Amino acid sequence: MAELDNTIHQPVRLQIMSSLVALDAGEEIEFVHLRKLLNLTDGNFGAHLAKLEEAGYVKVKKTFVVRKPRTFITATGKGRDAFEEHISALKQIIGAQQKNNLKGK
Amino acid sequence: MNVTNEDAVQSLAQVEEVMAKTRQSLVSAYAGSFLILWGFIWVVSYLGTHFFLMWADWIWNISSALGIIGTVFIIRRQYGQGPARRNPSDKRFLLRTILFWPLVFAYAFAWLSIVKPSNGIELNAFLVTAVMFAYVVMGLWFGSWLMVILGVVVTGFTLVGFHLIPAEYYCLWMAVTAGGGLLGTGLYMKLRWR
Numbered sequence: 446m447a448e449l450d451n452t453i454h455q456p457v458r459l460q461i462m463s464s465l466v467a468l469d470a471g472e473e474i475e476f477v478h479l480r481k482l483l484n485l486t487d488g489n490f491g492a493h494l495a496k497l498e499e500a501g502y503v504k505v506k507k508t509f510v511v512r513k514p515r516t517f518i519t520a521t522g523k524g525r526d527a528f529e530e531h532i533s534a535l536k537q538i539i540g541a542q543q544k545n546n547l548k549g550k
Numbered sequence: 551m552n553v554t555n556e557d558a559v560q561s562l563a564q565v566e567e568v569m570a571k572t573r574q575s576l577v578s579a580y581a582g583s584f585l586i587l588w589g590f591i592w593v594v595s596y597l598g599t600h601f602f603l604m605w606a607d608w609i610w611n612i613s614s615a616l617g618i619i620g621t622v623f624i625i626r627r628q629y630g631q632g633p634a635r636r637n638p639s640d641k642r643f644l645l646r647t648i649l650f651w652p653l654v655f656a657y658a659f660a661w662l663s664i665v666k667p668s669n670g671i672e673l674n675a676f677l678v679t680a681v682m683f684a685y686v687v688m689g690l691w692f693g694s695w696l697m698v699i700l701g702v703v704v705t706g707f708t709l710v711g712f713h714l715i716p717a718e719y720y721c722l723w724m725a726v727t728a729g730g731g732l733l734g735t736g737l738y739m740k741l742r743w744r
Binding site: 449451454456459460463464466467468469471472473474475478479482483510511513515517532535536538539542 | 551555558559564565568569571573575576579629630632633635637
């Protein structure tokens with residue numbers, strides 16, 4: 446039985462993880478690109494990212510590209526596994542509800 | 551944690567939406583500008599050829615040169631802004647891409663020297679389908695189905711134009727379908743997939 450993940454379930458963090466898991470393993474997305482894509486403010490995005498980093502679900506790398514500071518984010522293996530389990534748990538909830546509905550008929 | 555069925559359905563829908571949006575935004579960040587540039591160049595060049603046939607060679611030589619300059623400008627700008635995504639295999643892909651396009655044209659011109667098209671329409675249809683074949687290969691390579699579909703659809707339009715459209719309307723047909731196809735796809739990506 447898959448379990449829901451408290452860290453990932455928060456809507457903003459679910460969006461961040463969905464975006465990162467959509468990339469290939471090891472692939473990184475640029476901080477500003479992702480923030481704009483999810484339509485978040487700098488502070489809100491940074492705070493949720495910090496929570497995910499604390500849980501070991503994402504890795505944040507600061508680097509220089511053409512002498513400009515850039516931050517890249519990637520989902521870790523642990524983060525991908527936790528996300529998959531969370532999605533499985535959500536699907537199980539829907540499946541269980543569908544079974545109940547069928548029994549009721 | 552108490553999650554209702556409605557919450558779960560909503561969360562899964564949001565996950566799917568964000569995943570699709572992420573993939574689309576990354577494709578758009580790289581390919582959108584190139585499609586707009588080359589779509590615009592094709593539209594202008596085909597229309598120019600239709601209305602001023604005697605200057606067709608000049609029109610295509612100048613517009614192709616402008617397209618190459620524009621392509622270099624877009625690459626420089628994208629490089630200057632920094633990448634929207636990074637992948638450990640980027641360098642390998644970049645080298646392959648840099649080698650791929652000159653090779654496509656080298657082969658296209660090698661085949662042209664063998665098949666020797668007898669008029670401008672044959673030459674044009676051959677080059678357009680060669681470029682669209684390259685789009686399909688790039689699409690399969692980078693996992694972009696949009697590039698594959700675009701390549702196949704424009705190839706289909708070119709074949710229809712070549713076989714079914716009267717020669718005097720070929721360039722108009724290609725301006726709308728091939729040029730318009732690239733331009734429209736690029737604009738759609740930029741406006742809807744940001």
